[in-house]
Amino acid sequence: MRVIAAMSGGVDSAVAAARAVGAGHDVTGIHLALSRNPASYRSGARGCCTIEDANDARRAADVIGIPFYVWDLSERFHEDVVEDFMDEYAAGRTPNPCLRCNEKIKFAAVLDRALGLGFDAVATGHYAQLRTGGDGGIEMHRAVDHGKDQSYVLGVLTQEQLAHSLFPLGDSTKPDVRREATDRGLLVADKPDSHDICFVADGDNAGWLREKLGDRAMNHEGDIVDEAGEVLGRHEGSYGFTIGQRRGLRLGVPAADGKPRFVLDIEPVSGTVTVGPRERLAIDRITGTAARWCGTVPDRLDGTVQLRAHGDEHRALVTVVSASSTGSTGSTGEGGSIAEDVEIELLDPAYGIAPGQAAVIYDGTRVVGSATIAATSRAS
């Protein structure tokens, strides 16, 4: 196959590209330029968008012996990922931009362009496994290394996208990948893992949002109240909070019972942030929208859901409740198995589940699909 290897400049994507070559594919490396102004994005070894990272990716491509180019996706990235990130926070939700980037950029804009240019697939350094299922379709499973498993952030991929994807690292552990990088002479072998959000340079989400949101935020201050409505403190923008957050509330007065308090609710218009004890975070009903399915759409599934990146698995009963409008067709990013809502019943309560995050649905190790968490509640 002719394969595009997306190379971030990190160790995983470098080894993935090398393995794609080893598997006999005709591989071309590309680095995605996601910022018009690379210096404004995270710098140094932690990030994914700096000139230094582009150089690391280039040097890895040299060592592997493949052609290398930089693709400028900065406009698409800004429109589809950064703008969405800001809108979601402004609306009181907690988005996952990595999922969004996979859905809209890596396995849509990049894949579409690759296919248009005559390539057959895109290879990335994600930890997830692809297998051919009984019906001949492509199944995505959790990685062998459960600690590194990234199937959660890939849960938005459709069958069409999976059919043109390669995840060469799914059957390996991270230490194995690092060892292999060293053996292959890749200088990124001991480069630290990236964390947090690539376009928030210093990891300070709230500070970044305060600066970028400007007039778009419906509030830049508001009250922090308890469940009875008593004002406990003030804050500098409700976008600085996420459901289930405990740290950084800066409440002067401790709770009467001395127990820690958590963010229970965010009201983006008034800016009111409600806090309370942990037990009030418990939910066992989730409504998910904009469901995307990796393969056949189930009516009802007795499986598990994961509700945040690197979060726990929760046993759940998932029901597809409506088939609203069908998505537009034409590109791999849209069309096909899209546009249902799901109701998720958890067998045991989960805590601190934030609207805007994805609920990724599993049947054993297999990813069935995903939906964006729209609302949560406690049935019992």
Next chain:
Amino acid sequence: MTTQVTPPTTGRTVYLDHAATTPMRPVAIEAMTAHLAEVGNPNSLHASGRNARRVVEESRETIAQALNCRPGEIVFTSGGTEADNLALKGIFWARQAADPARTRILTTAVEHHAVLDPLLWLAEAEGVEVEFLPVDRYGRLDVDAMRIAVERDPASVALISVMWANNEVGTLQPIDEVVALAAPHAIPVHTDAVQAVGAVPLDFAASGIDALTFTGHKLGGPYGVGALVVRRDVEVSALAHGGGQERDIRSGTLDAPAIAGLAAAAELAVKQQADHAARIGVLRDDLVRRVIEVVPDAHVHGAPVELGQAARLPGNAHLGFPDCEGDSLLMLLDARGIECSTGSACSSGVPQPSHVLLAMGCSDETARHSLRFSLGHTSTGADVDAVVEAISPVVERARSANRRAR
């Protein structure tokens, strides 16, 4: 010992990026390598030093003869960027020191980054009033705009800088007219002639230019060496301070072998200029005509090729292919062993819409769908054949990628 070079593709490489860098001419390799094993700092006083100094000074004389300047007017540098910086900052600082009222620098909107960026820096850091004067749709300076800018307040103009030939679209600038309108006010004129030496006729003394930049690797010499040719009566402040080896305005031990290579290349390039330009002009015209035959909506950017050598570099074919991304075209051609450019290369490899095309009135879209083929002394008819054979399927492919990505 031989060096193992792995070609990026199987088969023959069709190199059509001579405006980025052109292969060293054998005489230059010979001249350079002849001195690589010799010891001697050109500034040492003993025999070895004198020998190295002799290499440098003979090279200087050779270049002076080729460009029709005086040997003492040549200041060797590490290349075009350093020479441009030295001219712009060095002359500006000296001129302003002599008269603080000289606060303006006039230039064009289509300069190379080696001119553009130092000027933006001067504007930012020193509050210099830099005026980027407009060009017409071919990328040629609007001389009337320059005249108006000068005559508005001639005494405040410290310097004028106008490139001899544009590196992206190949358009030649009206240097004579610029010199003519600067001369009555004794305003020094600098020109970046990196693309021009060896490609078009150039006579420093006759041009009336005060300072001229050129570099080795664009004319068949080595990388990392170039020069600022600057008249003796033009004051230039030093940028880097040290031994003051070059007229006290440029410090650093001279690279005698590289300078020998530069001189050999410059001598040959200038000697062969007319024949070379005629030969690659024919190849370029052929390339443009045949590409448009197979891709009918392709079009030339820059001065019309029919205007000939007075308007455009003979080896430059800058073509627009509507509904394609230039970097898709580049990548697809590269995979077929055909090497060209989308414009001017940049550090991160991130393609930006060209400021040159934007200044010529192109839309962002048009600026992104362009390719520059630049021919040079090793180009042949077979290179043109290869482009003509590949271009149509490549454009088709790039268009399909463009449609999918929408």
